Amino acid sequence: MASDPHAYIPQVAGQPKKPHACIVTIFGASGDLTQRKLIPALYNLALEKRLPERFAVVGYARSEMADAAFRDKMREAVKEFSRTGLQEDAWEQFAKTLYYVRGGYDDAHGFEKLKRFIEGFDRGSRVLPARIFYLATPPDAYAQLIECIAKAGLAPMETDAEARARVVIEKPFGTDLQTARELNRRIHESLDERQIYRIDHYLGKETVQNIMVFRFANAVFEPIWNRRYVDHVQITAAETVGVENRGGYYEQAGVVRDMFQNHLLQLLCLTAMEPPVGLDADSVRDEKGKLLKSVRPVVAEEVATAAVRGQYGPGRMDGQEFPGYRQEAGVAKNSANVTYAAIRFFIDNWRWEGVPFYLRSGKRLAKRLTEIAIQFKRPPLLLFKSHAVDEVNPNVLVMRIQPDEGVSLMFEVKPPGHDMVIRPLSLDFSYEEAFGSSPPEAYEALLEDCIEGDSTLFTRHDWVELAWSLMDPIIQVWHLSKPRNFPNYEAGSWGPKEADDFMQRDGRRWRRP
Secondary structure, three states: OOOOOOOEEEOOOOOOOOOEEEEEEEOOOOHHHHHHHHHHHHHHHHHHOOOOOOOEEEEOOOOOOHHHHHHHHHHHHHHOOOOOOOHHHHHHHHHEEEEEEEOOOOOOHHHHHHHHHHHHHHHOOOOEEEEEEEEEEOOHHHHHHHHHHHHHHOOOOOOOOOOEEEEOOOOOOOOHHHHHHHHHHHHHOOOOOOHHHEEEEHHHHHHHHHHHHHHHHHOHHHHOOOOOEEEEEEEEEEOOOOOOOHHHHHHHHHHHHHHHHHEEEEEEEEHOOOOOOOHHHHHHHHHHHHHHHHEEEOOOOHHHHHHHEEEEOOOOEOEEEEHHHHHHHOOOOOOOOOOOEEEEEEEEEOOOOOOOEEEEEEEEEEEEEEEEEEEEEEEEEEEEHHHHOOOOOOEEEEEEEEEEEEEEEEEEEEOOOOOOOEEEEEEEHHHHHHHOOOOOHHHHHHHHHHOOOOOOOOOOOOHHHHHHHHHHHHHHHHHOOOOOOOEEEOOOOOOOOHHHHHHHHOOOOOOOO
């Protein structure tokens, strides 16, 4: 390991003030997340001069590796996964900030080496640098790692809002309410809640961050954002991929743990919550918590009528044959695991009483997309009865989270001509067309916020436990009552027929974007 971890990255005039110095330690530095997301994101931040003046990254893992080998490995990761590509001059500067320490997750000697390195970095700063510890490790290592970090004196407990030492934790945060509570308890023995940054990469997406701006900075929408005008809301997170090489993990998780407990409930909160008193972290997260407390739980007796499950079988997509879930590597041949779910929730508050919120997500669906669709109530048709107008489509406001970030509003118009004919048209806004480039990666925004000490887009412990309390009853019922019809939808379709029937019983239908 090199003795001098100092590196200088100049600041651009006009940018928000960054901390003078920051050192990021990545546990699990030889893993997939580090190479695909974290290092490319940090490289892009460096390329765009969005990192502190003095900055260093320390990779920590069990593998034997020198600094130079670590840099070479990360260079290939940036070359393959960075949205900006590899620019040699920028890489040479960024590579000087990368270092490596070998050690196990419970290795006192490894933590002592890490401590010496970090304290050496501290001594070169005019002010105490921010310390970020990113746990890019299996979830079962989180509590032990945090305890070791605290025991080594790397992250003393701090209670102020701008705590210098911060720990970033990836999902899943627990596997149910009980394990989430236990993990919170163990972590809080070593760290204050303000030092804990539970990351949900969906919240870093540009469109997700713009939901609050869209709602609260445009007076035209707020008066109609309620039960008087909204018929229902559909929140969809559809994936075309299967479980790929994650069959073993997915057998334990399933779509409800993997997508609903975190991503979809976060989108539900941003869509339905009340305006916060400010944009500071606590104000925003307080309103999310209030909203989640207002969501009516689906009790065990109601699961059969309020939720639908599915599992993909073999199918054809884009001219290619794909196996069913039970044929994937690491999956049991008679697996009852759920790869598709649709759940109806109601929010018991003044704004949303009686408005259903339909959440759905699945693997191997027809199209990759994440969107929020607010469908407004249909207008009365009395005006058009004498003109043989069969149907007036409801207005639909769609916020596209991925892949084509943007917003569209569907409304009715009359085309030129003598006959009274009504057709739908879309008023569409695309981020790429409007701003000339695709938005930054979610991890870039989240890492930058963590470096600055802004926890607005990170999840608080009370929200995590509330989310699990909504998901647990559904997971438990499905675990106890094994499905008899799996697989029940083909790869490349929009999910099981039961999901369509589910909506038809409510007098509605799913969107087919």
